[in-house]
Amino acid sequence: MMNLSSCRTSAAYEKAQTDRAHHAVPLGLASARPARRMHVLLGLLLLAVAEVAMGASGGYVVATGVVVPARAVDIAAKPMGRIVSLHVERGDRVEADAVLLQLDTAELLADRAAAEAELAAAQVESDWRARAADRLERLARAESLSEDRLDEARYGLAAAEQRVKLADAKLAKIEALLADRRLLAPFGGIIVARTAELGQLTQPGAPLLRLEDHSRLELHARVKELDLPSIQVDAPVKVRIDALGSDWLQGRVEAVIPSGDSDHTFLVEITLPTREGLYPGMFGKVRFVQ
Numbered sequence: 246m247m248n249l250s251s252c253r254t255s256a257a258y259e260k261a262q263t264d265r266a267h268h269a270v271p272l273g274l275a276s277a278r279p280a281r282r283m284h285v286l287l288g289l290l291l292l293a294v295a296e297v298a299m300g301a302s303g304g305y306v307v308a309t310g311v312v313v314p315a316r317a318v319d320i321a322a323k324p325m326g327r328i329v330s331l332h333v334e335r336g337d338r339v340e341a342d343a344v345l346l347q348l349d350t351a352e353l354l355a356d357r358a359a360a361e362a363e364l365a366a367a368q369v370e371s372d373w374r375a376r377a378a379d380r381l382e383r384l385a386r387a388e389s390l391s392e393d394r395l396d397e398a399r400y401g402l403a404a405a406e407q408r409v410k411l412a413d414a415k416l417a418k419i420e421a422l423l424a425d426r427r428l429l430a431p432f433g434g435i436i437v438a439r440t441a442e443l444g445q446l447t448q449p450g451a452p453l454l455r456l457e458d459h460s461r462l463e464l465h466a467r468v469k470e471l472d473l474p475s476i477q478v479d480a481p482v483k484v485r486i487d488a489l490g491s492d493w494l495q496g497r498v499e500a501v502i503p504s505g506d507s508d509h510t511f512l513v514e515i516t517l518p519t520r521e522g523l524y525p526g527m528f529g530k531v532r533f534v535q
Contacts (some may be wrong), residue, residue: 291422306475306533310466312486312517314525317451318459322348322447323425332442333454339430345454346441348426357419364412371405378402434458457525462517463499466531467510476501476533482515483532495517496531 326348333345378398385395438455447453464484468476476498484496495518500511515531517523 302387304534306468306472307530308466308468308472308513308533309514309528309530310464310515312462312523312525312527312529313465314434314457314459315463316434316460318431318456320345320428320431320454320456321450321451321452322428323449324348324422325449326426326447328441328443328445328447329533331441333436333439335436335439335453337436339433339436339456341430341433343430345428345430345436347428348447350423350426353419353423353426357416357423360412360416360419364409364416367405367408367412371402371409374398374402374405385457428453430456432456432458459525460519462523462525464496464515464517464529464531466513466515466516467506467508468508468513468531468533469503470511472533473501476513480534482527482534484515485519485528485532486520486529489520489522493532494520498533 324419328346330347331345331460332343333339339345378401381395385392434456435458436454437457439453441447441453478498478501480498482496483493484497485491485493496515498513499516500514502514505511513531
């Protein structure tokens with residue numbers, strides 16, 4: 246006869262088996278779930294491949310890039326000096342040769358005054374020696390003067406003329422140093438960065454301003470080496486700037502830089518048309534027609 250504890254154990258076991266059977270997932274359904282995920286992933290992959298194939302069969306190569314100014318320069322002072330006047334702020338539009346800032350010139354102005362006086366004195370001496378040499382030349386032709394006296398006069402005149410040249414070169418050097426203390430805009434554009442402040446002591450070569458020419462913008466894109474043969478300089482391209490909407494702009498390949506990077510991509514520079522709201526730093530997509 247089965248005891249009471251054995252009956253309870255048998256009943257619990259049967260209940261557990263019954264519950265497991267009710268909650269179990271059929272084998273076919275359990276194996277179908279991973280297969281369904283695989284089918285979805287495979288479908289997405291085939292869709293991506295189809296999009297690439299459509300681009301290739303359509304005869305174009307697509308690349309992304311960034312809008313940059315065709316001309317941009319960091320403006321720095323050549324000599325060390327203190328900024329005594331500053332004429333621009335960030336965002337200011339300037340014309341070519343506009344004065345941007347001025348360094349102190351007090352010491353150089355004193356040097357220029359001394360050089361000008363030295364040049365004037367050298368010129369006076371040279372003029373006097375020229376007249377004296379001319380008189381001696383006439384006396385020598387009349388055989389009233391020895392050859393040694395004439396040679397001495399000629400030597401004195403030549404030395405005086407060289408002193409004039411030396412003083413003139415010294416003055417020109419000071420003028421050049423004065424010019425280096427006045428920073429001019431090399432071209433018309435917009436001041437997009439400024440680290441210079443009034444009274445600041447500049448260091449030679451340290452950037453003080455950044456000037457960009459926004460009248461001509463480019464899109465710089467990188468393309469794969471396999472696509473490079475299909476891209477030609479001066480070829481028309483279509484460019485779409487995300488910030489300007491879905492319209493495609495007409496561009497032109499300005500240059501293809503024949504040097505790749507570590508990812509085997511090459512830089513392509515594309516000239517963009519003038520468009521309101523188009524600024525450097527914007528993201529864009531370019532379509533190269535094969």
